[in-house]
Amino acid sequence: MAVLFKKIKRLESQIDNYLDLVVKGGFLFKQGVKYYLEDQTEEFEKRMESIDTTESDADHLRRKIETKLYLETLIPESRGDVLGLLEACDKVLNMTAETLHQFSVEIPFILPEVKNYYIELTEASISALEEMVAAVRAYFADSKRVRDHINKVQLYESESDKIAAKLKRIVFRTDIQLSQKMHMRYFALHIENIADEAEDVCDRLSIAAIKRFN
């Protein structure tokens, strides 16, 4: 019995570590975008490398958790939901890493007057990601908090939509090349998508929570 509970505790801490990595990815993304907008290339590249390592560590840990859940036939009733949630969180983390890579590869031109909007948009999207992680943590232990966090994710997602809309309006009303406008819109869309993806995870989570507590 003690062995079983020891195993369970280890797995619990692995899931927590995994979620920590997702939050870390969000934080690195936020810093990376900020450094890109401030033209601090060296710092930006460092964040990009870190986010790659974080993503790879998270992938490795997630596979370990999945294997353990299956091999030891743990939480058979909720296993599908848990694995689905972890994979969905991974998708959000991958999006942050990928978007940062696109900044590095494509070096988009950003209008000085919309830089602040990009920072605001990034903050709103990463806040949605952080609340999403908090909601997933609550799903495992504190059922009452799940709903609170999901509500916050929805608020941040709607906030990111508004900021992105404002940003696009400004961009498309300036006298620059269409390709540059399209490029800026494309990056705004990618940052905005992080919040959308976090919201999708929460939609999934709310169903899983209903299944678990009813």
Next chain:
Amino acid sequence: MIWFYLISGLFLGWSLGANDAANIFGTAVGSRMIKFRTAAIVSAVFVVLGAVISGAGATQTLGKLGAVNAIAGSFTVALSAAVTVTWMTKLKMPVSTSQAIVGAIIGWNFFTGSPTDINSLIKIVATWVLCPLLAAAFAFVFYKITMPVLTRTKIHLLEQDSYNRVGLLLVGAFGAYSLGANNIANVMGVFVPANPFNDLSLGSLFTLSGTQQLFLLGAIAISVGVFTYSYKVMMTVGNDLLKLTPIAALIVVLSESIVLFLFASKGIETWLASHGLPTIPLVPVSSSHAVIGGIVGIVLAKKGRGINIKVLGKISSGWITTPIIAAIISFIALYFAQNVFEQKVVTPGRETKVEIQEIDTKNEIIRKENSDEIIFNENIDDENHSKSNTESTTESDQKNKDKIERDENSIY
């Protein structure tokens, strides 16, 4: 020859093991919370313990309904019940072994002209209705208590899963014990009055009475049923019928086990009687009905969403159809056994002897039904009482023996 006659009871035991173990471990095994091997071993051990230690209570009630006192009669009655159960299962009709055996005994009563004790019959039928209701009430209360506690305690999903596994195993063991104690009457009850076994002393450790040996045999048949055929049924129950959360499943099995135990426990009956409370009749009840009652309790606790009245109606109809079909099959089978195979399906005048055996094994004050005389058992601790009580018992045994002789003389 005796072994041949017991085959029908063993067959009934096998089918009970194959079907009813799923009511206890179905969800746990079907959802892979517990391995089948573990579930089968726990079921087998606890069914045997329950049958041998606590199997007598429900058997006595069946005996009162009709004491099938010739082994060929017992064989035919058990076979009729087994045929009814198999046939109705094939027709996908809801069926309970308890109802089949009661119907088959009544068929024997009709065939042999023995009187059916209406009080016992009413008691048994009332229990069939009471059993799912009680299970529903237990499940409702447990669910209402458990869910808020679980929400407040903030246990991690993985830890909750581990507690649940341990809980399912413990409750499953209790359920298997209760199933053995309650349902052994269905399997071997009809063989008790015609019991071929003598008491067996295993050194100075303990003595197995003839009835206990019979129960042990029946329980082994149930265990064989669990090992050989219950896996399929468990997977069906776990995956198709009982799509419940692990907590709800635990509550359903706990409620079912408590109900089966209540209807089999002599200890609880004595305790209730000694406190002047109404006693719970010791009657073999259907574990399937208890499970369905438990599920309904959970559904009601969730504000009644998803109750299928049609299914409930179908199950209730089984309370009438199963015993009637079993009684008819039993009557016809007994006719063939007696007139075609020339078997003795009834022994006139042996009923009273059975009654004396029951009195001897009881550990409490027994009021004999057909007289006002109170008979004390010799096991009562007080020495003075013991002496006078032994005398009293001997006197009453003598009276009963004289009565049997008179009965036998009048028959021959």
